[in-house]
Amino acid sequence: MLHYRLEGPEHLPLLVFSNALGTDLRLWDPLLPHLAGRYRFLRYDLRGQGLSDCPPAPYAIDDHIGDLAGLLDALGLRKVNLCGLSVGGLVAQGLAARRPDLVSRLILCGPAGKIGPAGPWEAHIRSVREGGMASIADAALAFWFAPGFRARHAAELALWRHMLARTPLEGYVGTCAALRDADLSRELTRLTQPSLCIAGEQDQTTPPDLVRRTAALIPHGRFEVIANAGHLPCVEQPAALARLISGFIGEQEMPLNRFEQGMEVRRSVLGDAHVDRAGASQTDFDAPFQSFITEGAWGSVWNRPGLSKRDRSLLTIALLAALGHKEELALHLRASRNTGASLEEVQETLLHLAVYAGVPASNAAFRIAKDVFDAPAEQDGR
Template identity: 70%
Template sequence: MTQTLAINGVMLHYRLEGPSHLPLLVFSNSLGTDLRVWEPLLPLLANHFRFLRYDKRGHGLSACPPAPYHIDDHINDLIGLLDALQLDQVALCGLSVGGIIAQGVASRRPELVKQLILCDTAHKIGPAQGWDDRINSIRGQGIEVIADAVMERWFAAEFRRQQPVELALWRNMLVRTPMEGYIGTCAAIRDADLTDSSARLTQPTLCLVGDQDGATPPELVRSTAELIPNSRFAIIDNAGHLPCVEQPAALAALITDFIGQRTAPPNRFDLGMAVRRSVLGHAHVDRANANKSVFDEPFQTFITEGAWGSVWSRPGLSKRDRSLLTIALMASLGHEEELAMHIRATRNTGASKAEVQETLLHLAVYAGVPASNTAFRIAKEVYNELENQEEQ
């Protein structure tokens, strides 16, 4: 599903993915790439995080205002996106100019950023003359004129030699970036100097760089790590400017280790209670807790930890998928009270009335017509109840 928001008068394309109970990892992309640059990394982190990716202005599917841009435009766009989605205390991972943006967001709105991961970036990437030369070349001849040189900075020699097809795909991403978006962001990088503000950052920070990065060499990234208090520095072997593409496993391990050391995992009961509330709603869970006695407390704890904290909290299926599976099972087993409860819960899980209808029709084939008939009756009663509540 395409997700867009108008932020600061610019339409931004984004993707918010993963179970809502997992900690959120926000990504900001490099110059000349879109949110797909993180895709090799995501499967390696999916058991640990929920993800927010977006195309910055002038890139990907987001709108492309006329150049030039200022780095504050990009910083304010990401702040606006986080505010619009009501997100804070996130782990923010920025690549190249995305790392500059991340530093700016962490400095300006520290309550939004809990941890900072800076990949192949710096507090200042210069000199200005180099950016002016690049802007002038592209204005005259298009992005194609710099593409081969950029590939040499983006990727290690071994990758370029052994992965020609994949290299061609990333080259296509670069040259198909809107010219105004590319040179506008070049101007933003040219004029950005976050030396003073980054020296005052308070978030735990991990600075990473590919050992063969030709755009932001290791010593430049190291200088940023030395500037930022409470920071760590690591070099990723056999990688250029985009370690998320070349060495996603190494990058994933560094990210999970860094965030894991600073984020105590929730205990199974607390995790289960959070997921249970997100599915069944606060009112239902509050009633269940109020009715709990010494006699059934061990059972309630078992359900919270085992069902909600161990199974419903797993990332392999969405809440919507688990909701429909549970409805089918409760109907086939004749658990009418539980069936009604889980149909009510579709308001929170995102399973639509049409999808429930198809599930109960499928049930008639594999669990029998009587079970399906009873389930349809209960579903109709619940939906009538919910619709009457909406009208009141």
């Protein structure tokens, strides 16, 4: 059983995080405030870490990849933005290569196809089994954080030390065994997703040159360095990491073709059945109009980041009801099933309408809404 936390409104794009060795989902706490309001978050504890189940060691990297695939499948999530750090980066790489249906974009912090040779991992496993987790905590912190961070944040450093020291020993050495045996270098060359590879400038575990070489193996790989950061930039430089993540995702979402982007948004809101019917009925006479609304309304206005699809859906419902456009109102009431607008939010919108556009307009809109929501979704062709 994996311990996970899914946070944020459903209409926001999803960011999934996979942790480093010896940490739990709290690793991302410093980063999330810099991304809040723009993304929904899924964090989880790797097997053997945090509050997840801790089966006997050793583990394989395939175990961790299968765990994350199972979690996303169980939650019905597809085409996510996946961010992995260190061993979490290996998990992310493996999942993206083997289940491309689950991953849209990759953000890899301190990535490599293989992290260190087998010998040092074997020695590390013996040391931990002999001395316990606390015996390696101080040395691990020296690898995790840049010297400047350790000097300035002694109290915070103690909290991260406690997290590591309280990691279940069996889970820790189990994942060390997975790192000892894992080599995903070949799989890096088969990745199809746009991938951002980020190095901490002072990272001793996966230094910038290694991360640069890793990015070069990925067909759509991009390399960035975060200054004054070690192995955990989400803790040391969360604002800088957030800027890179937001810029990368936003850049990938920029439309290469306004019509194609508009068509994608139009389908996501109105549904494939409606858009297909509109396309089938299109003639030379109304083709310019169809192109205009696809590029201008859907590709430009509906695609802007300032409002979510849910917000735009509710605004559109209010405006169409106020203007008495009944056919279009029914269409967008049905579309609210796709935009994340709840029945209660539609109800509040139509009630608000009565105050500012008049009771008759609101009354007519409520009648149309009852007809729409009483009908099964299949009747709409979806």
